[in-house]
Amino acid sequence: MGSGGAQRQMTCLLAALSSKGYDVQLLLYYRQFQHFLPEVRAVGVEPIYVDSNTKLGRIWAVRRTIRKLQPDCVISYLNSPNILAALSSPGLRRIPVIVSERSLDIDGVTKANRLRFNIFRLVDQVVANSESQAQFIRQSFPFLARRVTTIRNCVFLPQIPSVRKSIHSPRRIVVGASVNPAKNVLRFIRGVAEASQGLPPQSFVVDWFGNNFFQNGKPTAASEYYLQAIQLVQSLNLQNTFFFHSAVNDLPDRLVNYDAACLPSIFEGCPNFICEAMAAGLPILSSQIGDIPEITGQTSGWLFDPNNESDIANQLIRFVLSDAEELQEMGYHARTRAVELFSQEAFSDAYEAIIRKVVMKEGTPTQ
Numbered sequence: 001m002g003s004g005g006a007q008r009q010m011t012c013l014l015a016a017l018s019s020k021g022y023d024v025q026l027l028l029y030y031r032q033f034q035h036f037l038p039e040v041r042a043v044g045v046e047p048i049y050v051d052s053n054t055k056l057g058r059i060w061a062v063r064r065t066i067r068k069l070q071p072d073c074v075i076s077y078l079n080s081p082n083i084l085a086a087l088s089s090p091g092l093r094r095i096p097v098i099v100s101e102r103s104l105d106i107d108g109v110t111k112a113n114r115l116r117f118n119i120f121r122l123v124d125q126v127v128a129n130s131e132s133q134a135q136f137i138r139q140s141f142p143f144l145a146r147r148v149t150t151i152r153n154c155v156f157l158p159q160i161p162s163v164r165k166s167i168h169s170p171r172r173i174v175v176g177a178s179v180n181p182a183k184n185v186l187r188f189i190r191g192v193a194e195a196s197q198g199l200p201p202q203s204f205v206v207d208w209f210g211n212n213f214f215q216n217g218k219p220t221a222a223s224e225y226y227l228q229a230i231q232l233v234q235s236l237n238l239q240n241t242f243f244f245h246s247a248v249n250d251l252p253d254r255l256v257n258y259d260a261a262c263l264p265s266i267f268e269g270c271p272n273f274i275c276e277a278m279a280a281g282l283p284i285l286s287s288q289i290g291d292i293p294e295i296t297g298q299t300s301g302w303l304f305d306p307n308n309e310s311d312i313a314n315q316l317i318r319f320v321l322s323d324a325e326e327l328q329e330m331g332y333h334a335r336t337r338a339v340e341l342f343s344q345e346a347f348s349d350a351y352e353a354i355i356r357k358v359v360m361k362e363g364t365p366t367q
Helices: 005-019 037-042 055-069 079-088 111-122 131-140 142-147 185-197 221-235 251-257 272-279 292-296 309-321 324-341 344-360
Strands: 074-077 097-101 125-128 148-150 171-176 204-209 242-245 260-263 284-287 301-304
Touching (some): 005 037, 005 074, 005 097, 005 344, 055 079, 079 111, 097 131, 125 142, 125 344, 131 142, 131 148, 142 148, 171 251, 171 272, 171 309, 185 204, 185 221, 185 309, 204 309, 221 242, 251 272, 260 272, 272 292, 284 292, 292 301, 292 324, 301 309
Parallel strands (some): 074 097, 097 125, 125 148, 171 204, 204 242, 284 301
């Protein structure tokens, strides 16, 4: 239950199913990650923890716990839990399993994903949150083609003003993502520096909220990239332009304080942060990757090549030079698309239909 988008979606699904009268239980095997536990407990669900000192022991512990609980259906998020859920399905009474694909396999067929998807022969349904990943699975692993469904992310659709005024000076940009290489932080910082050189001083600021992988206030091995990013900000004299903040639970509530949302990732499927920002009526600055062009459409912001620092800079400059009326129009279009694509009702109804399908289906999945 760390601070990632998959955990947010799982929390949203748990709340939605609980509100529909389902008896929902949450099985976890890491006690130290508790980012979304307040939201889980708020709907009356107390996690069940499975403890093990080894990976092999965890496989048997999770399987033993699931089979003891005898659920009508198991839904899992993220690669390792997906595999554990799949391995827990076979038995004297087979338990239906729905796994969730939350990222995009940009490297094509690899040894790792070949193993993963072959293990998915044991599951009943594979839910991708992007059509890009769904198409990859269908084309690369045709034995799963009939079991793949796309359900895009769910977001809370807040009430926002009918006319949104973007008048901050300097213009304010928000990013919500962990600080890791996949999020393209170093190249983005250099793009920010190039954009700053082409604009009047202090034309915009960037607030980046996300996990820096510190534990108990101390860096870990995974924090090295974050430390490189901090050093780059200082070396490019961006201390008054680029700010890093820890991950927060209430980032969607803070979006109203910004003029645009940005995500410069190298790869994404259907990024939760972009969905939430659109729901808040923010224009989007983002990499032109995955499902993002389809999600944002042509009227919700500016897309750039994440591998091209100058293109990143040019789109930042276009944003800063846009007038308030243009930003309001883009924010309106973003909000309209979010209502169409990411409503809680559509999300929970789609999952409920799949649950009913796999629970009522007789026999085992076709191998």
